[in-house]
Amino acid sequence: MDLTIAIITGTLIGATPLIFAALGELVVERSGVLNLGIEGMMLIGAVTAFGFAFAGYPPIVAALVAMLAGATAALLFGVLALTLMANQYAAGLALTLFGAGLSTFLGHGFGAAPLTAITEVSIPFLSSIPIVGPLLFRYDPMVYIAIALIPIIWFALYRTKMGLVIRVIGESPQSAHAIGYNVILVRYLATLFGGAMAGLGGAYLALAYTPLWVPNMTAGKGWIALALVIFSGWRPFRVMLGAWLFGGVTILQLHAQGFGIDVPSQLLSALPYVATIFVLVVISRNRIFLLKNFPMSLGKPFHPGN
Amino acid sequence: MRRLTLEQRLHPSVAIRALSPIAATLITILAGSAMFYFLGYEPLGTLRVFFIDPLTSVYGISEVLLKACPLVLIALGLAIGFRANVWNIGAEGQLTIGAICAGGIALAIGEKDFGFTLFIMVILGALGGMAWASIPAFLKVRFNTNEILVTLMLNYVALLLLSYLVHGPWRDPFGFNFPQTALFHSSAMFSPVLPGFRVTGSIFIVIGAAIIAWTIVTRSFLGFQMAIAGKAPRAGLFAGYRDNKAIWLGLLIGGGAAGLAGMAEAAGPLGQLLPTISPGYGYTAIIVAFLGRLHPIGVVFGGLLVSLIANGGESAQMYLGMHSSLSQIFQGMLLFFVLAADFLVFYKLKLVTR
Numbered sequence: 001m002d003l004t005i006a007i008i009t010g011t012l013i014g015a016t017p018l019i020f021a022a023l024g025e026l027v028v029e030r031s032g033v034l035n036l037g038i039e040g041m042m043l044i045g046a047v048t049a050f051g052f053a054f055a056g057y058p059p060i061v062a063a064l065v066a067m068l069a070g071a072t073a074a075l076l077f078g079v080l081a082l083t084l085m086a087n088q089y090a091a092g093l094a095l096t097l098f099g100a101g102l103s104t105f106l107g108h109g110f111g112a113a114p115l116t117a118i119t120e121v122s123i124p125f126l127s128s129i130p131i132v133g134p135l136l137f138r139y140d141p142m143v144y145i146a147i148a149l150i151p152i153i154w155f156a157l158y159r160t161k162m163g164l165v166i167r168v169i170g171e172s173p174q175s176a177h178a179i180g181y182n183v184i185l186v187r188y189l190a191t192l193f194g195g196a197m198a199g200l201g202g203a204y205l206a207l208a209y210t211p212l213w214v215p216n217m218t219a220g221k222g223w224i225a226l227a228l229v230i231f232s233g234w235r236p237f238r239v240m241l242g243a244w245l246f247g248g249v250t251i252l253q254l255h256a257q258g259f260g261i262d263v264p265s266q267l268l269s270a271l272p273y274v275a276t277i278f279v280l281v282v283i284s285r286n287r288i289f290l291l292k293n294f295p296m297s298l299g300k301p302f303h304p305g306n
Numbered sequence: 307m308r309r310l311t312l313e314q315r316l317h318p319s320v321a322i323r324a325l326s327p328i329a330a331t332l333i334t335i336l337a338g339s340a341m342f343y344f345l346g347y348e349p350l351g352t353l354r355v356f357f358i359d360p361l362t363s364v365y366g367i368s369e370v371l372l373k374a375c376p377l378v379l380i381a382l383g384l385a386i387g388f389r390a391n392v393w394n395i396g397a398e399g400q401l402t403i404g405a406i407c408a409g410g411i412a413l414a415i416g417e418k419d420f421g422f423t424l425f426i427m428v429i430l431g432a433l434g435g436m437a438w439a440s441i442p443a444f445l446k447v448r449f450n451t452n453e454i455l456v457t458l459m460l461n462y463v464a465l466l467l468l469s470y471l472v473h474g475p476w477r478d479p480f481g482f483n484f485p486q487t488a489l490f491h492s493s494a495m496f497s498p499v500l501p502g503f504r505v506t507g508s509i510f511i512v513i514g515a516a517i518i519a520w521t522i523v524t525r526s527f528l529g530f531q532m533a534i535a536g537k538a539p540r541a542g543l544f545a546g547y548r549d550n551k552a553i554w555l556g557l558l559i560g561g562g563a564a565g566l567a568g569m570a571e572a573a574g575p576l577g578q579l580l581p582t583i584s585p586g587y588g589y590t591a592i593i594v595a596f597l598g599r600l601h602p603i604g605v606v607f608g609g610l611l612v613s614l615i616a617n618g619g620e621s622a623q624m625y626l627g628m629h630s631s632l633s634q635i636f637q638g639m640l641l642f643f644v645l646a647a648d649f650l651v652f653y654k655l656k657l658v659t660r
Contacts, residue, residue, distance in 0.1 A: 036454065080642065084649040089393055089454070090596055091645055097589060098638025104631035215631075220462050227455050266470035273459040277445070280456065285449040303312065 005134050007251055012143055014247030015240075017042070017201040017209060019146040021225035022232070022239045023153050024197025029229055030157060031190035032170040032297035036092025037077050038198045039222030040099020045070040045202025047103040047110075050213040053206075054110055059118045063142075063203040070199020071192045073099060078191045082184055085301040096222070104215040118142060118208040140208050147240070154236040166190060170295030173302040183302050198222065220273065227276045231283050233293035242279070249275045313654045326651045327597055327604065330643035331611065337643070338636055347626060355625055356618030356636075368503040370613050372575065375505070375512045376401070376567040376584065378609030380591035382519040383563025385600040389523070390532040391539070392556030396442065396457025397564040398588025399464035400435035404565025405572040406468055407434030409487060409579040412494035412572075413476060419493040427494060427569055428511070435565015436558045438464060443557040447550045453557065461588070469581050476579065487579040495573045508570035515563065520602040532556065564588060586634075590616075593641045612637055 021038050028035050045066035052062035073095060080091040118140045121127070127137040157163035166186060169176045173183045205221070206213055224246055232238035253268040261268075284290060335357075339349035360366040380397045387394045394400075408427035415423050441460060445451035469485070478488040496506035523529045534541060535552035571583050594612050598604030619633025 076642065080645050084646050085653070086645040086648055090641070093395065093592055094638060094641040094645060097593065097641065098635065101631050101634030101636075101638050105629055105635055108629045108631065220458070223455060223458050227452075227459075230452060230455075264470045264474060266466040266473070270463045270466045273462045276459050277451075277456050280451050281445055281449045284445075284451040287450055290450070 001131070003255070005131065007248070007255060008135060009139070010251035010254070011244055011247040012139065013209065014250045015243035016143050016146045016247075017204045017221055018225050018228060018243040018246060019150070019240060020201035020204060021198045021222060022228040022243060023149055023236060024194035024201075025225060025229050026232065026234055026236065026239060027153065027157070027166065027197075028190050028194035029298055030170045030234060030295055031166045031187045032173060032295050032300065032302070033081065033187050033191055034088045034092065034299040035074065035077055035081075035095070035191060035194055036089060036226065037073065037095025037099065037222075038194075038225050039218055039220070040096035040103075041070045041073045041195050041198035042202035042205070042218045042222045042225075043099045043103035043216065044073045045199030046206040046217060047107040047202075047213060048199070049203035050110060050115065050206040051106065053115045054213075059207050062207060063200060066199040066203035066206075067196040068199070070197070070202065071195040073199070074191050074195020075188075077195075078188050081301070082187050082191065085303060088299050088301070100216060107213045107215060110213045115207075115211055118211075142204050142208060150236045150240050157236070167295070170297055173297050177302075177304055183304065187302075198225075201225070224272065224276055227280055230290075231279055233283075233289060234295065235293070245279070246272060246275065309658060311656050311658050313656050315652055315654055318651045322651050323599060324604075326647040327599060327608070327644055329650075330597075330640065330647040333643045333647075334636065334640045337639055341635075345628075347628070352622065352626065352628075355622050356633075357614060359621055360614055360617040364500075365503065366617070368500070368505045370610065370617050371509060372505045372613075373616050374609045374613035375509055376571060376587045377591050377594050377613055378606055379512045379515055379567045379570070380560075380564045380587060381594035381598065381605045381609055382515055382602055383560040384591055385595040385598065385602070385605055386519060386522065386529075386532065387556030387560045388595055389529075389536050389600050390552040390556045391536040392553055392560075393454045394439065394442070394457050394557055394560040395454050395592065396439065396460050396588070397560060397567075397591055398584065398586065399457070399461035400438045400561040400564035401568035401571070401584055401588050402461075402464040402468050403438040404431040404435040404568035405579060405583045406464075406471065406568075407431055407565070408569035409490070409572045410476075412490045413487055413579075415491070415494065416488075417491055419491065421493065423491070423494045424496065424573065427573055428566065431569025431572075432562040432566045435561040435563070435568065437561075438565070439557040439561025440554075443554050446553050446557075453553070457557075465582070468579065468583065472579055472581055478578075485581050489578045490573060495577055496570065504575050506570070506574040508574055511566065511570065515566075516602050516606050519605075523602055528555070564591075590637060593637050593644075596641055597644050612640070615640070 021042055025035065025038055048069040049062040049066035052065050053059060077091050077095045080086040081088045120138045120140050123137050127133045157167065165181055169183050169186050177183050205217060228239055228242040231242040250272050253271045256268055257265050339353060342349045342352045360370055384394055384397060408431035411426055411430055412423065438460060442453040442456040445456055446453045472485045472487055476487045478486055496508045499505050499507060499509060532552050532555065535549055539549060567587065568583055572579055590612060594605060594608040597608035615633050615636050619630055622628040623630045
């Protein structure tokens with residue numbers, strides 16, 4: 001029973017950074033922009049958050065500054081991809097490589113110094129109910145925030161005018177431009193939002209998930225978040241499902257190692273990456289699903305013309 | 307009223323295409339100097355350590371060539387794929403698998419000297435990289451799976467596989483439990499071009515590859531078809547070129563080049579398999595490919611420049627106590643500015659009165 005609880009809670013915690021980063025990228029891609037720099041923005045967020053927490057600021061401040069740092073990194077991408085109309089693939093990769101270098105540099109003084117992590121909530125009475133308490137009421141606040149963000153983003157995208165404008169711009173920037181919307185501005189705002197969310201995902205890694213700083217500690221989580229967006233068919237609720245799936249695979253392989261299952265640990269560690277490929281294959285073979293869902297202008301630069 | 311508008315240059319001249327990476331390099335150096343200044347280093351002296359000092363000795367030049375070899379080789383392959391819009395981000399993994407395949411046969415042969423061990427290793431290294439790259443190619447062609455994500459995920463898988471091998475079955479029994487294989491026999495290694503220097507005979511493979519890549523890109527119908535697949539896929543379809551061919555070729559060429567580079571690292575400066583074969587050459591080569599504007603000649607110069615920065619970073623670490631990741635930041639900035647400079651290649655700012 002304890003093990004089942006540990007696996008379920010571990011899954012929810014492991015899914016949290018993925019939910020943040022993937023929800024951000026989902027909004028970015030809905031506006032027609034493909035930012036491959038999530039991994040870099042998460043690293044910048046992680047090192048910033050760690051640095052501020054290390055300097056004694058409360059976790060909430062550290063997380064907010066990490067969001068700002070992620071958005072600033074996204075701004076670099078925006079200037080290249082939106083204003084200068086550079087190839088979005090190349091600009092995103094540049095951001096990932098730059099973010100890896102910058103975060104390693106900024107973090108080299110931190111070493112493996114521990115810090116006060118974000119701690120679990122403790123709700124009187126509720127948290128102490130057996131089974132239900134640990135399953136529902138004993139997470140750190142970020143886990144709840146991530147889950148709460150899913151309906152919020154869904155509502156913003158599908159039930160508000162702002163969401164409609166973002167989606168129209170993703171489908172047909174020409175039409176949106178023709179009715180008078182500022183395509184580039186909206187895409188900038190979406191890109192900044194995506195950067196802030198990736199920064200928050202990175203902050204979660206450095207403040208709660210493994211409360212320490214290690215260079216390249218995201219270990220591909222930014223790319224898995226990108227895969228989640230495709231898996232979700234660009235829909236928020238399916239992002240959550242996908243994130244739980246990957247959180248679950250990650251936690252299961254950790255427990256399998258703990259059980260001493262006779263498979264080399266490296267091969268077990270490869271499981272989440274192999275699972276990502278597998279899931280992508282399953283989703284992508286259904287071309288109609290992808291065609292129906294993916295923003296038609298994704299990755300194509302828009303130039304307002306004369 | 308006057309305002310600035312953008313006009314697309316339909317046929318950017320050769321001069322501006324060649325000038326833009328040079329301009330980007332200069333701007334990177336300026337931005338880098340500012341960065342040094344704010345970090346409390348004296349900019350001019352630091353620039354000298356980065357860009358001049360490595361070139362003032364034969365040993366320094368040999369070290370620049372040593373690092374440039376894998377970068378150029380991988381970037382040549384990647385550039386051919388990028389031209390066809392095939393986004394292979396998996397060179398790091400393909401390099402690792404190339405090293406594993408070549409290293410495996412070197413370890414199996416052990417102390418016996420057949421005289422053609424190295425030749426077999428070259429073939430296996432390239433085939434290993436191609437095999438690893440064929441996974442994303444197959445998945446893309448058959449299931450329409452995004453090759454960026456598949457190649458990237460396979461990087462992690464390849465590194466974990468290497469880690470498993472050197473910690474487990476391939477570990478040197480006399481290696482004091484260090485995660486490394488036995489040293490290769492001398493017949494399974496490239497010999498240095500000059501005694502006492504680390505740059506090896508594999509440099510001739512790189513030169514050969516550059517010539518072949520140049521021929522493919524500029525002189526062959528194949529290169530033309532691949533370029534069409536990248537620039538105007540629909541036009542290609544009407545002309546009867548299949549997209550699938552570009553995907554397969556783009557990934558196989560990139561994978562083969564990366565596998566060869568991994569093999570040359572294992573059979574060159576390393577002489578054995580270690581938990582990491584490359585300090586991220588597979589990723590840095592992406593910068594090199596763009597710095598070279600995806601053209602083989604440009605890639606050669608780009609590889610030399612990026613290698614110079616990497617070596618400069620090492621001297622800066624040694625002599626100025628700078629952190630080694632600074633050269634990574636430098637490389638990232640370089641790619642930003644290269645992409646930004648492209649704007650002036652493809653667009654013209656015009657002041658219009660109306």
